[in-house]
Amino acid sequence: KGVGRLMKDTKLAGLSRENWLEIRKQGLGGSDIASIMKQSPWSTPLDVYYDKMGMSEPIPDNPRMKAGRFLEGAVADLFEDNHPEMKVRKDTRMRVHHKHNFLYANTDRLLQDEDGKLGVLEIKTTSSFYAKTWEESIPYQYYCQLQHYLNVMGYDYGYVAILIDGYDYADYYYERDDKLIAEIEAEAIKFWKQNVLKGVEPEPMSDEDLAKLFPTEEKGKEIEADMLDIINIEKYLDAQQRKGIATLDMDDAKFNLKKSMTDCEVLVDHQVVLATLKANAKGTRILRVNKQ
Numbered sequence: 210k211g212v213g214r215l216m217k218d219t220k221l222a223g224l225s226r227e228n229w230l231e232i233r234k235q236g237l238g239g240s241d242i243a244s245i246m247k248q249s250p251w252s253t254p255l256d257v258y259y260d261k262m263g264m265s266e267p268i269p270d271n272p273r274m275k276a277g278r279f280l281e282g283a284v285a286d287l288f289e290d291n292h293p294e295m296k297v298r299k300d301t302r303m304r305v306h307h308k309h310n311f312l313y314a315n316t317d318r319l320l321q322d323e324d325g326k327l328g329v330l331e332i333k334t335t336s337s338f339y340a341k342t343w344e345e346s347i348p349y350q351y352y353c354q355l356q357h358y359l360n361v362m363g364y365d366y367g368y369v370a371i372l373i374d375g376y377d378y379a380d381y382y383y384e385r386d387d388k389l390i391a392e393i394e395a396e397a398i399k400f401w402k403q404n405v406l407k408g409v410e411p412e413p414m415s416d417e418d419l420a421k422l423f424p425t426e427e428k429g430k431e432i433e434a435d436m437l438d439i440i441n442i443e444k445y446l447d448a449q450q451r452k453g454i455a456t457l458d459m460d461d462a463k464f465n466l467k468k469s470m471t472d473c474e475v476l477v478d479h480q481v482v483l484a485t486l487k488a489n490a491k492g493t494r495i496l497r498v499n500k501q
Contacts, residue, residue: 234261236311237397239331242357243350245400246393247414250350254400254411255418261405277334280372284332285318287378288370296321297330306361311401312394314361320368329358329367340373347381353393355383360390419467426474426486426494434478441465442476442483445498467496 237257243249244257259265268274289297300319306312318330333351335343342348347355347369355367370380404411413419434442441462448459466484470476476484484498 234263236305236313237261237401238313238315239354239357242393242397243353245396246353248350248353253414253418254404255413255421257400258404258411259421262408280334280375281317281332284334284370284372284378285330287372288318288330288332288368288380291378291380292368294323304361307363309394309398312357312361312397314358316358316362322366326365327362328364329355329362331355331358331367331369333369333371334375335371335373337374337377340377343371343373343379347383352383353389356386356389357393357397359385360394413468416464416467419464420494423470423472423494424492425472425488427472428474430473431475431477432470432473434476434483435469438466438469438476438483439478441469442498446500449498463496466498467494470496 237245241257241260244252245254247254256265285297285299289295297318297320300316304314304316314329316329317332320328320330322328331351331354346352351369355369359365359367365385366382368380368382370378372378400411403409410422413422445459445462445466448456448462452459466476467486470484470486474485474487475482476486482499484496486494486496488494
């Protein structure tokens with residue numbers, strides 16, 4: 210393992226949010242990793258791709274995000290109070306991987322234990338709505354983020370401190386997981402080199418992804434059904450008949466058909482119309498499958 214080095218000209222103290230977001234486009238940070246690994250409940254590889262390519266609007270700052278930034282210092286103080294054996298200091302610089310200059314880490318705090326070993330402290334704030342996900346361990350999407358930090362920094366351990374509803378505090382210790390780090394690094398390198406640098410969009414994973422790629426249909430445009438489309442048509446119609454017990458099958462077939470149709474309006478099999486994908490009055494594209 211190597212030790213992360215400072216990224217040039219990336220002192221973060223006093224940096225505006227807009228400038229910080231621009232710096233994030235230069236590589237892949239901890240908040241991108243779960244999405245690239247297809248482990249994020251909120252975003253997909255395509256979302257990260259659009260962000261890095263400057264094709265998406267940044268999420269507007271909101272009261273919850275602002276409160277999280279203000280509470281970060283308080284949560285760090287709580288951690289320090291619970292762990293008097295640890296030295297805690299704010300890290301105001303961006304760190305980059307010793308081999309791959311597009312992998313970076315922007316940690317909340319740096320730690321030093323009684324033996325002088327350095328580690329990372331990540332701080333999270335959330336509401337009781339998500340409290341259950343933190344009951345026993347670190348949620349996996351955050352665990353991926355934390356392992357990425359250890360990889361970039363070259364450290365062996367870290368903590369994540371969580372504050373729920375402003376008063377319910379907990380922290381979790383974790384150690385370096387070299388097997389997962391190797392998987393994360395391989396996926397990140399592949400994503401950066403095969404998608405970002407080559408300008409190739411990742412495969413869509415959700416209806417939201419498809420809406421970004423194909424927001425409208427080209428009127429009258431047809432696409433010939435392939436064998437997989439025929440299977441999905443049959444699957445869709447069969448699931449429709451078993452609707453009460455087969456909603457997931459139906460949704461899967463529906464997604465695959467929409468993915469196959471891209472920006473086409475009509476799916477045909479030897480001039481027989483199998484399905485249409487048209488925008489309604491609100492601009493949302495609706496799939497309709499014809500009974501055979």
